[in-house]
Each structure stands twice: as C-alpha cells, then as structure tokens.
Amino acid sequence: MLESPAQIPQISTVHQAFIPGAGLGTRLRPLTDHLPKPLVPLFHRSLADWAMDSCARIGVRRFAINTHYLADAWADFGISPPADLPSSAGANGQPVTFRLWQGHEVALFHEPVLLETGGGLKNLVGWIGDSPVLVHNADIFSTLPLEKLAAAHEASGLPVTLALRSLGKAKHIAIDASRTRVIDIRSRLGRAEGTHVFAGIYCVNPGFLDLLPAGEKVSVIPAFLTLAEQHLLGAVVLDEGEWFDLGDRESYLLAHRELHLGPAIHPQAKIAAGARVADSVVGPGAEVASGAVVRDSIVWAGNRIAGDAVLDACIVCSGRAVSGCHRDEDL
Numbered sequence: 090m091l092e093s094p095a096q097i098p099q100i101s102t103v104h105q106a107f108i109p110g111a112g113l114g115t116r117l118r119p120l121t122d123h124l125p126k127p128l129v130p131l132f133h134r135s136l137a138d139w140a141m142d143s144c145a146r147i148g149v150r151r152f153a154i155n156t157h158y159l160a161d162a163w164a165d166f167g168i169s170p171p172a173d174l175p176s177s178a179g180a181n182g183q184p185v186t187f188r189l190w191q192g193h194e195v196a197l198f199h200e201p202v203l204l205e206t207g208g209g210l211k212n213l214v215g216w217i218g219d220s221p222v223l224v225h226n227a228d229i230f231s232t233l234p235l236e237k238l239a240a241a242h243e244a245s246g247l248p249v250t251l252a253l254r255s256l257g258k259a260k261h262i263a264i265d266a267s268r269t270r271v272i273d274i275r276s277r278l279g280r281a282e283g284t285h286v287f288a289g290i291y292c293v294n295p296g297f298l299d300l301l302p303a304g305e306k307v308s309v310i311p312a313f314l315t316l317a318e319q320h321l322l323g324a325v326v327l328d329e330g331e332w333f334d335l336g337d338r339e340s341y342l343l344a345h346r347e348l349h350l351g352p353a354i355h356p357q358a359k360i361a362a363g364a365r366v367a368d369s370v371v372g373p374g375a376e377v378a379s380g381a382v383v384r385d386s387i388v389w390a391g392n393r394i395a396g397d398a399v400l401d402a403c404i405v406c407s408g409r410a411v412s413g414c415h416r417d418e419d420l
Contacts, residue, residue, distance in 0.1 A: 103239040103292060104151065106144040106223040108137055111157035111200050111209055116337040117228075119419050120406050125159045126336075127227030128166070130389060132350040133372055136335060137166070140225045141190060147236045149223060150193055153216055155209040157200040167195050185216070207309040210293070211301040219295055226289035230344060232330035233288065241325035242292035245269065248300075248316060250292045250323035254332055257286035264324050271322040277314055285324075288332060338419070342402065345370050345387055355390075364394075375405075 114121030120129055127137035141152055156163050167188035186197040198212055210224070221242060223235065233252060242250035251271060253262055263273040263281035273280040300312040316322035333344045346368070355373040360366055363379030372390035377383055380396035386403040388394065394405065395412035404419045405411055411420045 102243055103147070103221050103223045104149055105217070105220060106141070106149045106152050106225055107210065107213060108140050108152060108154045108225055108227050109206060109209055110137060110163070110227055111155040111203055113158050113203075114228075114336075117335075117341065120338070120341070120404060121158075123406055123408070124162055125156070127154070128162055129335075129341075130372060131230060131335065131341075131344060132348070132353075132370060133355050133390070134350075135166075136230065137227045138190075139230050140227050141193075143231065143233075143235060144223055144225055145191065145193065147239060152190065152193060152195045153198060153213050153222075154195060155198045155200055155204070155212065157203045160199055163197055166190070166197075203306060204304075205306050205308050207301045207307040207312060208305055210309060211298055211303055211305075211307075214295075214298050214303075217295050217298070221292055221294050224291050224293060228334065228336040229289040229332070230335055230348070231288065231290070231332040233290065233327045233332060234329055235290065237327060238290065238292060238325050241269070242323060245323045247321055247323035248294050248297040249313065249321075250325060251313075252288040252290040253285040253324055253326050254288050255285060255326060255328050257332075257334075259286050259334075260284055262287050262324070264326075265320075268326055269324055270320055271313070271317045271324045272320070273317060274310060274314055278318055285326065288327065289334065338404070342385075342387070342404070346385070358388075361396075364396075 110125060110127040112126060114126030117126055128135045131139055167190035188195040196216055204212060238252045261275045261283040262271055262285045263283050264270060264285055265272050276282055300315060313322055333340060335341050335344055353370045355371060357373035358371040359376045361377060361379040364377040364381045366377060366383045369383045369386045371388045374391040375388045377394045378396035381394045382399045383394060384401050386400045388405040392405045392408060393410040395410055398412050399414040401416040403415050407420060
C-alpha cells in the first residue's frame with residue numbers, strides 16, 4: 090500500500106550515517122555470544138539493517154560501521170563491492186573494508202582495540218569529510234521522523250544535536266525552556282535533573298571530532314558535557330512514532346510482542362503438522378517438529394526445535410537442537 094504524503098519522510102541534507110557496531114553487547118548475552126549486537130535479528134532482519142533503513146529513508150546514501158567483537162560475522166553483511174570502490178584506512182591505521190547495502194556504500198572500520206563511542210567516531214575523521222553525519226545506535230529500533238532531527242541540526246548550526254523522547258525510563262537529559270539545548274546529562278554539571286530520554290540517535294558536524302582525542306578509548310559523553318556547559322549541545326524532542334531500546338533481553342522480547350514488522354513465521358521456516366506455534370517469531374530455515382509447543386518465543390534462523398520441546402518466553406539462538414521444557418531461557 091502506498092504511503093500518504095504525510096507519511097513519506099522529507100529528504101534531508103544529511104547524506105551519511107555512522108552505525109556503531111563494535112560494542113560487546115553484554116546486556117544481551119547470551120544472544121551476543123553468537124552474533125555482534127547489530128546483527129541480532131528483529132523480525133528476520135538485523136538491527137543494523139533496520140537502523141540503516143531508517144537513515145536511508147531520509148536520504149542517507151553512505152554508511153560507516155565500526156567492528157571489533159565477532160568481527161568475522163560481518164563478512165556476509167551486504168554484498169561485496171565492485172572493484173572500483175576506493176581503498177582506505179581509518180585513523181587507527183587499520184584497513185577499511187567496503188560493502189554495498191541496497192546500493193549504498195558501507196565502510197567497515199575494524200578496531201583491534203575497542204575505542205568506545207567517542208574513539209570509534211574519531212576513527213572516522215578521514216571518512217566523514219566536511220559534511221554532517223547522522224549517528225544511529227544499532228540497538229535502537231524506531232520510526233522517528235529523523236528528517237526533523239536533520240532539519241533542526243542544520244538550522245541550529247550547533248556542533249551536535251541529540252534526538253530526545255519525553256517518555257521512558259532513563260530520563261538522564263535536562264533541556265532548557267526552549268527545548269532546543271541540552272543543559273545537563275545525569276546531573277553531572279549540577280544544573281538540573283533529567284527530564285528526557287536520549288534516543289540513541291544524533292547528528293554531528295565534522296568539527297565536533299576535534300573535541301575527541303585520537304587513538305584513545307573514550308566515551309562521547311565528556312565531549313557532550315563540554316558542549317552542554319557552553320550551551321552548544323542541541324536537542325530536538327521527537328515523540329512521534331515507535332521507539333524501542335533493544336539493548337537487553339526484556340526489551341528485545343517486548344519489541345517482538347508489540348511490533349508487527351512482517352510475517353512472524355518466515356515463509357522459509359518449516360513448521361511440521363502437529364506442532365503448535367503461538368505468539369512467536371520463527372526465522373528462515375528454522376524447523377519446529379511435530380509435537381513441539383512454542384509460545385511467546387523467538388526462534389532464530391536455522392535453529393531446530395525437537396518434538397518433545399515445550400518453550401515459553403524463550404529465545405532460541407545457539408544453533409543447537411532444543412528439546413525438553415523451558416521457560417524464560419535463552420537456548
């Protein structure tokens with residue numbers, strides 16, 4: 090069905106995006122024992138894929154992703170590029186691997202030593218050039234109007250603009266009366282208690298990278314606080330649309346319960362006659378044998394559920410055949 094004009098995002102002036110992918114994903118273990126967090130599936134597509142799709146909808150044409158943990162898992166991400174794509178290296182001297190994703194260039198920056206959020210961004214200094222970049226955390230699924238973030242960032246002329254939400258558990262961001270400036274983060278400047286949730290999505294100008302030390306493992310937060318202290322950290326409140334932080338097991342299950350992003354049972358899944366599957370998501374190539382009961386669970390691609398299995402609120406991700414009774418387990 091065609092979208093109405095009101096639903097179609099405006100094309101923004103931000104044409105490149107960074108999807109942080111190097112983190113260890115500790116809050117999602119043991120799921121992240123098998124895949125880096127951005128490659129964890131949500132309704133049969135990786136979290137990185139969903140994030141990049143949101144960026145592409147507002148005109149982003151090129152992407153950077155940093156890798157570290159389980160880096161080999163990225164080998165099959167996208168498709169291999171044509172030979173004429175340029176070779177390059179990150180600021181840490183490591184070679185950059187290029188891929189194509191839906192026709193868009195993707196540069197994979199490997200970090201032998203994890204550089205954290207600030208260091209990973211600094212490592213892109215040669216790739217970013219002189220244009221702003223949209224940073225979209227890979228453990229966020231949203232239908233936020235990102236064109237409004239890009240427009241607010243361009244109009245403000247500020248080094249950084251954070252996307253915020255009014256509702257949510259982690260209200261760590263304090264903003265001023267105009268709702269366009271961040272004045273404190275976790276009360277570290279002693280100015281105000283938090284009133285808004287950071288959406289994990291923001292725009293930065295290339296000059297912001299000057300605030301980040303080169304080749305160091307460093308968070309982006311100290312640089313944000315430096316800007317907030319100078320009244321130079323921008324904000325835009327985006328309460329429209331869906332927003333899920335999928336960084337932990339509870340949120341991951343909740344997203345599969347509440348979102349409807351495609352068929353819950355993939356067409357290439359094999360559900361035997363006599364199997365019972367209810368309120369569950371079953372990935373491509375997964376097999377559920379006759380007699381099995383799968384309720385309120387997620388079965389990743391290629392996993393097998395034996396006929397004697399009874400699963401409730403489980404996530405099947407290991408690739409090992411599952412049998413027996415399980416509740417609230419990752420298998």
